[in-house]
Amino acid sequence: MWRVKSLDAILATAEKKSLHRSLGPIQLTLLGIGAIIGTGIFVLTASAAQKAGPGMMVSFVIAGAVCAVAALCYSELAAMAPVSGSAYTYTYAVMGELLAWTVGWALILEYAVAASAVSVGWSGYVLGLIEQGLGFDFPDLLSAGPTWSMHGFIPTPDFSAGIVNIPAIIVALLVTGLLMLGTTESARVNAILVAIKVAALTVFIIITLPVIKSGHLSPFAPNGLFGQYSGMGIVGAAASIFFAYVGFDAVSTAAEETKNPQRNVPIGLIGSLAICTVFYLLVALGAAGAIGAQPVLGAAGEAVQPGSPAFVAACALPANADRLVCSNEALAHVLRVVGHPQIGNALGTAALLALPSVILMMIYGQTRIFFVMARDGLLPEGLTKIHPKWKTPYIVTAATGIAVAIAGALFPVGQLADISNSGTLFAFFMVSIAVMVLRVKDPNRRRPFRTPLLWVFAPLSAFGCAFLFWNLPHDAKMVLPIWGGVGLLIYFAYGYRKSHVGRGLIEVHETDGDAPPPPVPPIQ
16 A cells, blocks of 8 residues: 555656647646635635634735745646646655545545535625625525534534525536536636636725725734634634635646646746735735724624634624624625625626636546546546546536535535645645655656755645644544545555556556546637
C-alpha cells in the first residue's frame, strides 16, 4: 500500500491518453477566477461577520496567505506533472498509493460538499429576488434545511426554521443533467460569467466604499482572535473563509488541457488568486463599513455559531432583521439597506446567473477525480462507464448530483463550507509535504517552475493548512476522519487488490474517446 506510481509512468500514461492541450494563461486565469469567485464572497461574508465582525478582513488576509503558499507548492508539482488528478496524482507519485487514496477520497468530499454549499448559496439569492423583486413570500419551511446540533456523536436536526431547501435541489439536479448530456462550459461562456461576477463585485465596491462609517468598524474584533470556542473569532472565520479561495485547485485539475503548462499553470494559479484577494478585501470593507458587521448574540448574551439553533432564534428577532450576519444574500442585502434596492436586485441576478457555473465546475471536478482513480484501478471502472450517445461518465455524474442535491437540501451553507474545507485543507497539506519530499527524492528532475524559498514556503503552507483545520468547528473537523474511515474500508476491500500499479499494469485500457471532455474548450 506504499507503492508509488512514478512520475515517469504518470507522464507516459498522460501522453498515451492525452487530452487536447488548448488553454492559455488568460483562459486559465479566467477559469481560476470563475471557480474562486462564488458562494464564498457572495454568501459567506455574512457567516464570517458572525464569527469575526469587521475583523473578517483580517480573516481574508490569513486565508489568502495560506492559499498563496499552497498555490506555490501546487505550481511546482502541476508544472512538473501536467496531468489530471490534482493533489491525488501528486501524492501517488511521491508518497504512495495509500496516502494518494486518502487525498483522492478527501478531494471527493471537497468537490461534492462545495457544490452543495454553492447550491445553497444560489438558493439564498434566488429566494431574495423572488421575495424582494416579485413580492412573493416563498414558504420558509421549503427554503432552508433544518439546523443541526450534536448530542454526543449523534447529529440532531431542528426543523423549526426549515425542512428542505427546494431551490438548492433544483439547481443541483439541473446542473447534473447538463453535465450528463455533455454540455460543458465553453471558454466564451465562462469568460462572460466571470465578467458578470467581477462587474457585480466592482459595482458593489463603488457604491459601498463612499458610505463607509468608521463607527461601523468598531469593535473591530468582537469575538477576539480565537473566540470563546472552536470555529469562532478571526482565525475561525479564516478557516471558514478558506472556502472562498478553493477554486484555484480547478486550474491545477485542468493542467492536462493546458498549452505550455510549465509556464501557464503557475500564471493561472497565482494570477487568479491575487486578483480575487484584492476583490475580497474591498468587498469585506465595503460590507462592514456600510451597514456594520457586528454578530448577533444568543439569549444569554453569548456568542453563537452561524447556522446554529440559537443563531436562527436571534436572527428571528425583529431588532436583528436588517443585520448583515442574518442575511442569506449578504451583498444584495447591503445594497438594499444603503438605498439601492434595484442595484441589489441586479447583483442578486448576477449571482443567480453566475453561481451555477461554479456548481458545474465542482461536480465536474469530482467526476474527474473519480475518473482518474478508476483509471488507476482503485475504484471500479464501471463507475466511470461512458454513455454511448452522450460520451460522458453518466453513472458517477448522476450519483454525484443526487448526493449534492441531498446535502444542499438538508444543511446550511456555513456548515457545508466548513465540511468542504476539512477535505480541502487535508489535500493542500499533503501537496505541501509532497513537494518537499520530491525535492529530496528526485532533486535532479527538471522543474520548469520552482517554488521560491521552498523550505520556508512549503512548511508554512503545511502549518497554515493544519492550523486552519484545527480552528474549524468541531463538527466539521469530525467529518474528515469519519469520511476517511469509510474510504479506508473501501480501499482495503477493493482498491488494494485491484490497483493497476499493484498488479503491474502501467498502461490504461480505455480508448482516448472515453476520457471526459475538457472543462473549458478553447475560444475559436
